Amino acid sequence: MEKQLLRITVNNEYHELYVKPKRLLVEVLRDELELTGTKRGCNTGACCACTVLLNGVTVKSCSILAMQADGTEVTTVEGLAEGGKLSPIQRSFLDHGAYQCGFCTSGMLISATALINEKPSPTKKQIKEAIHGNICRCTGYNSIIRAIKAVAEGKYKEEE
Amino acid sequence: MIRDFVYSKAKTVKEALDLLEEHKENYKIICGGQSLLILMRQGLVAPANLIDIKSIEELSYINFKPKDGLKIGAATTHSDIEKSSSVKKHYPVLVSMEKNLASVQTRNWGTIGGNLAHGDPAGDPGPVFIALNATVKIANSERERSIPLEEFFIDYFETVLEDGELLLEVQFPVVPPRTATVYEKFNIIKNDQGIVSVAVSITMEKKGSSCKDARIVLGAAASIPIRAKKAEKLLIGQKLNNGLLEKIGKRASKEADPVADIHASEEYRRHLVEALTKRMVRKAWDQARKPAR
Numbered sequence: 001m002e003k004q005l006l007r008i009t010v011n012n013e014y015h016e017l018y019v020k021p022k023r024l025l026v027e028v029l030r031d032e033l034e035l036t037g038t039k040r041g042c043n044t045g046a047c048c049a050c051t052v053l054l055n056g057v058t059v060k061s062c063s064i065l066a067m068q069a070d071g072t073e074v075t076t077v078e079g080l081a082e083g084g085k086l087s088p089i090q091r092s093f094l095d096h097g098a099y100q101c102g103f104c105t106s107g108m109l110i111s112a113t114a115l116i117n118e119k120p121s122p123t124k125k126q127i128k129e130a131i132h133g134n135i136c137r138c139t140g141y142n143s144i145i146r147a148i149k150a151v152a153e154g155k156y157k158e159e160e
Numbered sequence: 161m162i163r164d165f166v167y168s169k170a171k172t173v174k175e176a177l178d179l180l181e182e183h184k185e186n187y188k189i190i191c192g193g194q195s196l197l198i199l200m201r202q203g204l205v206a207p208a209n210l211i212d213i214k215s216i217e218e219l220s221y222i223n224f225k226p227k228d229g230l231k232i233g234a235a236t237t238h239s240d241i242e243k244s245s246s247v248k249k250h251y252p253v254l255v256s257m258e259k260n261l262a263s264v265q266t267r268n269w270g271t272i273g274g275n276l277a278h279g280d281p282a283g284d285p286g287p288v289f290i291a292l293n294a295t296v297k298i299a300n301s302e303r304e305r306s307i308p309l310e311e312f313f314i315d316y317f318e319t320v321l322e323d324g325e326l327l328l329e330v331q332f333p334v335v336p337p338r339t340a341t342v343y344e345k346f347n348i349i350k351n352d353q354g355i356v357s358v359a360v361s362i363t364m365e366k367k368g369s370s371c372k373d374a375r376i377v378l379g380a381a382a383s384i385p386i387r388a389k390k391a392e393k394l395l396i397g398q399k400l401n402n403g404l405l406e407k408i409g410k411r412a413s414k415e416a417d418p419v420a421d422i423h424a425s426e427e428y429r430r431h432l433v434e435a436l437t438k439r440m441v442r443k444a445w446d447q448a449r450k451p452a453r
């Protein structure tokens with residue numbers, strides 16, 4: 001099947017590549033661009049491990065054709081740190097031990113980042129709603145919520 | 161494994177309709193792909209042509225006019241509906257429905273047209289929209305037609321959409337005064353699809369004493385969202401009391417035609433229909449009786 005031109009900006013870097021139309025965004029990110037931080041969990045749209053930001057909103061990269069992301073800007077977990085410095089959410093996850101095996105972590109970090117970008121001081125309920133789709137098989141939800149809450153309460157502000 | 165297909169991205173409705181016409185009988189429309197890609201991955205759907213309508217801007221809008229009601233374009237995302245201030249003000253039941261529909265990620269990319277066209281009897285919008293008396297606008301390259309949403313669904317994952325047709329818009333009439341519409345689904349996992357769901361809309365007579373009109377719509381209780389019309393009849397013209405509420409619940413449960421699956425037995429579903437119908441009728445009644453919001 002003929003490949004088509006995909007123009008996509010990932011973590012502020014512009015790429016042009018040829019992909020088969022059936023390729024999913026997660027496949028292009030991981031296999032073509034070698035950004036393996038984005039995880040493929042269920043591959044059926046149910047776990048949100050593959051969450052990335054597309055034009056600023058969270059989407060499941062396993063449930064989008066790469067060609068549908070033509071002309072968009074994507075942020076993966078690799079794009080959260082700036083100039084080698086971890087983002088507030090990332091630092092808070094470290095401090096709060098908000099991961100065990102780490103498989104859900106990339107998706108959690110992206111969902112949490114989107115939340116904080118949209119509502120800088122979310123309530124606990126809003127935090128839970130924002131990560132509701134992100135399944136943590138190690139069930140470490142409490143520490144994840146604490147980590148996001150700490151950022152929401154401004155604890156990581158001064159370091160920015 | 162997803163099978164190969166020829167991919168075309170339409171930028172306008174006209175372009176999309178021409179593509180549908182050109183590839184008649186061997187195409188599939190993709191919008192958000194939240195439902196379609198699952199089927200394609202399982203090999204259940206393997207179209208030769210995939211026509212992408214997601215980036216058609218003229219299909220993504222929410223328009224409210226006090227005289228005409230609400231119009232939502234087919235490619236509008238769930239999140240756009242959830243966050244719309246005019247929807248919140250005039251059709252609040254849609255906001256609470258959307259908040260409980262799937263995850264943020266699915267709502268950010270999945271669309272209202274895709275949800276309806278998918279024809280899943282456990283979908284949330286179907287019952288709520290029917291309770292609100294919604295109409296859908298459909299077009300092919302030659303003509304346009306509008307039908308009540310109630311007549312849109314035919315069977316499990318089947319709708320009246322014919323080859324070459326595109327769902328364009330959902331229209332909601334102005335909500336009559338002294339009306340309340342409520343919805344609830346029963347599920348084990350929050351924001352999962354409902355095992356059974358019930359939407360109820362009640363309009364009160366002028367004096368607020370008896371019921372002028374009622375719509376009771378059951379989700380996941382048959383092969384399509386259905387109205388429990390006999391239960392509605394019990395309520396219209398009456399005042400609600402506990403005895404009547406019991407009867408309405410029992411009647412709705414009889415009108416349901418559920419199947420047993422991994423989520424629940426037929427008997428359990430009937431029980432849920434009864435319980436949820438009673439709960440929703442009571443809630444809608446109480447809200448409709450209150451003076452205008």
Ligand SMILES: Cc1cc2nc3c(=O)[nH]c(=O)nc-3n(C[C@H](O)[C@H](O)[C@H](O)COP(=O)(O)OP(=O)(O)OC[C@H]3O[C@@H](n4cnc5c(N)ncnc54)[C@H](O)[C@@H]3O)c2cc1C
Pocket residue numbers: 044045046188189190191192193194195196197213234235238260261262263266269270271272273274275276277278282283284285321325326327328351352353354
């Ligand atoms: C994990 C998960 C949980 C979910 N939970 C819920 C839930 O709780 N409640 C609920 O209601 N839904 C739920 N859904 C379903 C989902 O919300 C909808 O089905 C989705 O929004 C469909 O929209 P889409 O744009 O992604 O459609 P697509 O997947 O692109 O299309 C679905 C079908 O509609 C057709 N189609 C799409 N647009 C049009 C159009 N304009 N005209 C004609 N045909 C069209 C396609 O050809 C396809 O057959 C869930 C989905 C997932 C993956």
Ligand code: FES
Pocket residue numbers: 039040041042043044045046047048049050051060061062063
């Ligand atoms: S891998 Fe995408 S939702 Fe599970």
Ligand code: FES
Pocket residue numbers: 098099100101102103104105135136137138139140
């Ligand atoms: S840390 Fe293991 S899945 Fe979340």
